[in-house]
Every structure is written in structure tokens, then in C-alpha cells.
Amino acid sequence: xxxxxxxxxxxxxxxxxxxxxxxxxxxxxxxxxxxxxxxxxxxxxxxxxxxxxxxxxxxxxxxxxxxxxxxxxxxxxxxxxxxxxxxxxxxxxxxxxxxxxxxxxxxxxxxxxxxxxxxxxxxxxxxxxxxxxxxxxxxxxxxxxxxxxxxxxxxxxxxxxxxxxxxxxxxxxxxxxxxxxxxxxxxxxxxxxxxxxxxxxxxxxxxxxxxxxxxxxxxxxxxxxxxxxxxxxxxxxxxxxxx
Amino acid sequence: xxxxxxxxxxxxxxxxxxxxxxxxxxxxxxxxxxxxxxxxxxxxxxxxxxxxxxxxxxxxxxxxxxxxxxxxxxxxxxxxxxxxxxxxxxxxxxxxxxxxxxxxxxxxxxxxxxxxxxxxxxxxxxxxxxxxxxxxxxxxxxxxxxxxxxxxxxxxxxxxxxxxxxxxxxxxxxxxxxxxxxxxxxxxxxxxxxxxxxxxxxxxxxxxxxxxxxxxxxxxxxxxxxxxxxxxxxxxxxxxxxxxxxxxxxxxxxxxxxxxxxxxxxxxxxxxxxxxxxxxxxxxxxxxxxxxxxxxxxxxxxxxxxxxxxxxxxxxxxxxxxxxxxxxx
Numbered sequence: 202x203x204x205x206x207x208x209x210x211x212x213x214x215x216x217x218x219x220x221x222x223x224x225x226x227x228x229x230x231x232x233x234x235x236x237x238x239x240x241x242x243x244x245x246x247x248x249x250x251x252x253x254x255x256x257x258x259x260x261x262x263x264x265x266x267x268x269x270x271x272x273x274x275x276x277x278x279x280x281x282x283x284x285x286x287x288x289x290x291x292x293x294x295x296x297x298x299x300x301x302x303x304x305x306x307x308x309x310x311x312x313x314x315x316x317x318x319x320x321x322x323x324x325x326x327x328x329x330x331x332x333x334x335x336x337x338x339x340x341x342x343x344x345x346x347x348x349x350x351x352x353x354x355x356x357x358x359x360x361x362x363x364x365x366x367x368x369x370x371x372x373x374x375x376x377x378x379x380x381x382x383x384x385x386x387x388x389x390x391x392x393x394x395x396x397x398x399x400x401x402x403x404x405x406x407x408x409x410x411x412x413x414x415x416x417x418x419x420x421x422x423x424x425x426x427x428x429x430x431x432x433x434x435x436x437x438x439x440x441x442x443x444x
Numbered sequence: 445x446x447x448x449x450x451x452x453x454x455x456x457x458x459x460x461x462x463x464x465x466x467x468x469x470x471x472x473x474x475x476x477x478x479x480x481x482x483x484x485x486x487x488x489x490x491x492x493x494x495x496x497x498x499x500x501x502x503x504x505x506x507x508x509x510x511x512x513x514x515x516x517x518x519x520x521x522x523x524x525x526x527x528x529x530x531x532x533x534x535x536x537x538x539x540x541x542x543x544x545x546x547x548x549x550x551x552x553x554x555x556x557x558x559x560x561x562x563x564x565x566x567x568x569x570x571x572x573x574x575x576x577x578x579x580x581x582x583x584x585x586x587x588x589x590x591x592x593x594x595x596x597x598x599x600x601x602x603x604x605x606x607x608x609x610x611x612x613x614x615x616x617x618x619x620x621x622x623x624x625x626x627x628x629x630x631x632x633x634x635x636x637x638x639x640x641x642x643x644x645x646x647x648x649x650x651x652x653x654x655x656x657x658x659x660x661x662x663x664x665x666x667x668x669x670x671x672x673x674x675x676x677x678x679x680x681x682x683x684x685x686x687x688x689x690x691x692x693x694x695x696x697x698x699x700x701x702x703x704x705x706x707x708x709x710x711x712x713x714x715x716x717x718x719x720x721x722x723x724x725x726x727x728x729x730x731x732x733x734x735x736x737x738x739x740x741x742x743x744x745x746x747x748x749x750x751x752x753x754x755x756x757x758x759x760x761x762x763x764x765x766x767x768x769x770x771x772x773x
Binding site for chain 2: 303304
């Protein structure tokens with residue numbers, strides 16, 4: 202084989218390997234979720250964020266995966282993402298609309314509210330057009346009761362908030378059938394759901410903090426921790442704290 | 445000189461006086477460099493050897509690594525010196541295309557090499573085995589029935605503990621995707637994300653997992669034990685320095701494996717007792733809903749309440765979904 206032919210073969214082989222690596226990287230990792238930037242919406246040292254949990258994710262090609270959504274602060278629409286940005290040293294007031302059904306925690310210790318103001322969350326329930334008064338709750342027993350659907354946990358900040366679930370059999374059998382759960386009928390926005398509110402203060406310095414759910418809700422996967430539990434944009438994400 | 449300058453086949457060989465000179469130089473250099481190397485490893489590098497000296501086990505492991513490093517230094521120096529000497533002085537001269545002298549073996553050299561290296565390896569094997577029995581090996585996970593107990597008796601009581609009571613402190617380490625929690629059975633069985641230990645008190649870690657395989661690695665305490673679901677893996681340590689230490693997962697366990705770390709703290713006896721008392725009170729509401737303390741847990745078998753049962757949710761293991769629904773991996 203001539204020298205030019207050898208060089209050409211080497212170059213082609215090298216490019217093929219590079220292309221293969223890039224294809225694997227982009228195909229497996231895929232595009233990262235968009236980041237909802239709440240930094241610009243902070244006022245007087247506080248910012249309000251709204252999240253939503255859904256039993257299905259019909260806006261994606263994984264319609265039977267559970268998922269979180271985050272309200273876009275600019276449009277008011279719920280976007281399919283779990284990445285959000287907040288300013289440092291700021292009080293974050295979180296509202297989670299919990300449209301999914303109950304699931305027992307693998308470890309009941311995650312049933313305790315920690316790392317947020319007062320170590321309590323305020324919980325109310327919506328069903329058939331009625332919303333119950335909000336009640337402070339510090340601990341959920343997800344084994345004895347149908348009480349927890351997911352958790353919102355930032356382990357490195359010591360934050361763990363169980364997301365309350367609709368408590369009855371009837372409610373759990375009539376959950377929202379779309380994702381996100383928006384609309385005005387019983388199959389969408391008016392489906393039974395919980396409303397969970399709590400507050401925490403972001404660190405004084407910038408950083409990226411992962412958050413996750415501690416309910417093994419990746420149905421059909423080993424230990425329930427694959428699929429949506431291990432995919433950015435579904436049941437885990439990142440909080441980016443900006444200085 | 446003519447007989448020394450060429451072999452019977454005509455290939456040039458080094459004269460014997462030059463071989464002897466090389467041997468003397470090599471031996472002299474090797475001895476001098478080995479002494480310097482051993483002193484550097486033992487006295488300069490040794491105090492900084494990992495994993496440090498924050499516990500009895502860690503200190504013993506650091507000593508072992510120092511001893512092994514000191515013994516290895518002459519071997520490494522000998523190999524590198526011989527290699528460098530050959531490159532510098534025995535290389536082929538320009539224009540010299542003759543073959544090297546044929547080698548027929550040397551019984552003395554071979555015997556010395558085999559006996560010497562065997563003695564070194566066997567001595568290290570004996571040393572390593574003895575050190576496994578002494579504190580160093582006690583930091584490694586040994587399964588549910590540990591052999592190397594560091595001279596410690598089994599816990600006299602698994603429901604109470606006080607400092608200097610000859611009753612080893614029990615700390616259960618529970619791995620789950622993706623966080624560590626720690627349970628203290630001798631203080632009411634509370635479970636927390638904080639790992640606190642008393643200084644100069646022997647500790648028995650009972651390591652297990654609720655899902656996949658993790659590995660509990662308290663690096664500076666000289667402790668590393670795999671966390672297997674359904675298995676109790678025992679490891680020991682005796683912290684000797686007050687302060688923070690890092691805990692990491694050392695078994696690839698999923699997407700957030702790299703973020704599965706924690707910071708533990710070693711504190712005085714009095715501070716530890718105060719911490720356990722305050723934490724037990726603080727966590728009382730969640731402690732009472734935890735499963736009874738056990739060396740392993742089966743999340744697939746839970747005392748499900750009536751509504752959970754009505755919904756078919758009788759497990760917390762993630763396996764309660766219909767295998768065909770939703771999506772299969």
C-alpha cells in the first residue's frame with residue numbers, strides 16, 4: 202500500500218472513531234433540559250417557583266414515564282424540564298402541584314421534611330373542584346398511608362420534601378391523564394392533586410446542586426430507579442445557584 | 445588483550461577488567477542510592493502516606509504502605525539504575541554491526557535472583573497477613589461474620605452504649621440511590637443523614653444497601669466496605685482525631701454515583717452523647733415509622749396500610765408495577 206493510501210486509511214479510520222464517539226455521546230446523553238431562569242424574577246430577596254408532578258409525560262416520546270415539570274416564569278406555561286436557576290442567598294418559595302398517585306418510599310426516613318423553613322411543608326388537596334385548607338406536615342408515613350407520591354430532595358443541602366399524594370383509592374384511580382396536567386376538565390388540570398408549599402434559602406455562594414426523587418418510581422426498571430429516575434428532565438435535575 | 449577483545453566466534457566482548465569495573469560501580473551506586481531512597485521513603489514520604497492517621501486502622505495502613513514502599517525502593521532503584529547504565533555505557537557504537545555475545549545462563553545469578561525475590565515476596569505475604577489480623581485489615585468489609593476483629597469483643601448490648609464501656613459502638617450504614625443514611629441502634633434506632641462518631645472509641649459499621657451495590661468508603665478512617673442489598677458487611681474503625689472526614693461511594697451505582705458523598709465528623713465523647721440525645725429527640729417522629737432495626741432490610745415486604753393494599757402497593761422495592769406496564773428497559 203502506498204504512503205498516501207496508508208495516510209488516507211488512517212485519517213478515515215480516525216474520523217470514523219471520532220464520529221462514532223460523538224454519535225454515542227449525543228444519542229445517549231441527548232440534549233439537556235432547558236434551564237428555567239428564575240434569577241431575574243427575584244424580588245426583595247425572595248423568588249417563587251412552581252413545579253408539577255405528573256403520572257404521565259404525554260409531551261415526550263416517553264408518555265408512560267412519571268415526570269416533574271417547571272413553570273416557565275416568563276410564559277406561565279409548564280415546561281418539561283427539571284433544571285432551574287435561582288440567585289444565591291435568596292429565599293425560594295416552592296409550590297408543587299402533585300398530580301401523581303401514592304407510592305411507598307423505599308426508605309421511610311425520607312418521609313420526614315428536612316432542610317426547609319420550620320422543617321414543615323403545607324399541604325392541601327384538590328378534588329372535584331374543592332380545595333382543603335392547607336395543613337403543616339412534618340412527617341409522612343408512606344407505608345401505612347397512601348400519602349407520598351414523590352420527594353423533592355437536594356441531598357447536599359439537607360433538603361428533603363415528600364410530595365403529598367391524593368389520599369384515597371378513588372382519587373388514585375382517577376389521576377391526570379396528560380403531562381403536564383393543564384386544562385379545565387377532570388382528566389387534566391382538575392384531576393385530583395395535592396398542593397405542597399415550602400421555603401428554603403439558597404447558599405450564599407454559587408454552585409450547582411442536583412436534586413432527585415427518593416421514591417423508586419421508575420416502573421419496569423430494576424429497583425424502580427431506572428428510566429425517569431435516571432434521566433435528566435424527569436425525576437431528577439439540577440438547581441443552579443447564581444452569585 | 446587479544447583474547448579478551450573477541451569471542452571464539454569473532455564478536456567483540458568487553459574485557460573482564462571492564463566488566464568488573466562496571467559491577468563495582470553498579471553495586472556501589474545501587475547501595476548508596478538505595479540507602480538514600482529508603483530514608484526518603486521512610487522518613488520524608490512516610491508521614492504523608494495515605495490514608496493518613498485519623499484512626500487506628502488508617503495509621504496502621506499508612507505504616508504498612510510505608511514499609512512496603514521502603515522495601516520496594518531498592519528494587520525499583522536497582523532496575524532503573526541497571527536500565528540507565530545499560531543505555532548510557534553498553535549501547536551499540538556507531539558502525540558496530542556485530543552480534544552481542546551469546547548468553548548461556550549463570551546458575552549463581554539465577555539462583556540468587558530466584559531465592560532473593562522469593563524471600564522478598566514471601567516475607568511481604570507474611571507481613572501482609574499479620575497486618576490483616578492487626579488493626580489495618582479491620583477497616584475492610586469482612587462480611588456478616590468478621591474474622592479480623594481488632595481484638596474487639598462483640599457488642600455486649602445492641603440497645604445501649606456509653607463511652608469506655610467495652611461495648612463497641614454500632615453504626616449501621618445504609619446505601620440507597622443516591623445517598624447514605626446512618627442508623628444508631630444503641631440510641632433508639634434513629635436514622636440520619638449525618639455520620640457522627642466519638643473519638644478514641646471502637647466503632648462497628650454494619651453496612652448494607654436498599655437497592656443496588658454501593659461501597660462505603662470513609663477514606664481517612666481506613667474503612668471501605670461494599671454495601672450489598674440483603675447482606676450485612678461488617679467493618680471496624682477507631683477514630684483518633686477530632687474533625688471532619690469524607691465518605692464516598694466507591695462502587696459505580698447509577699447516574700448520581702459521583703454525587704453520593706457525605707461529610708462525617710469525629711467529636712469528643714461528651715459531644716457525641718449530646719448529639720445522639722438531641723438527634724434522637726429531633727427524629728422521634730420518623731424513627732417510630734421506621735422498620736424495626738435489623739442488619740438487612742427487604743423493601744419488597746412492608747406492612748402496607750389498607751389503602752395501599754387496595755391499590756396493590758404492598759412493596760417499597762420499586763417492583764410493584766405490572767411487568768408489562770409501563771415501559772420495559
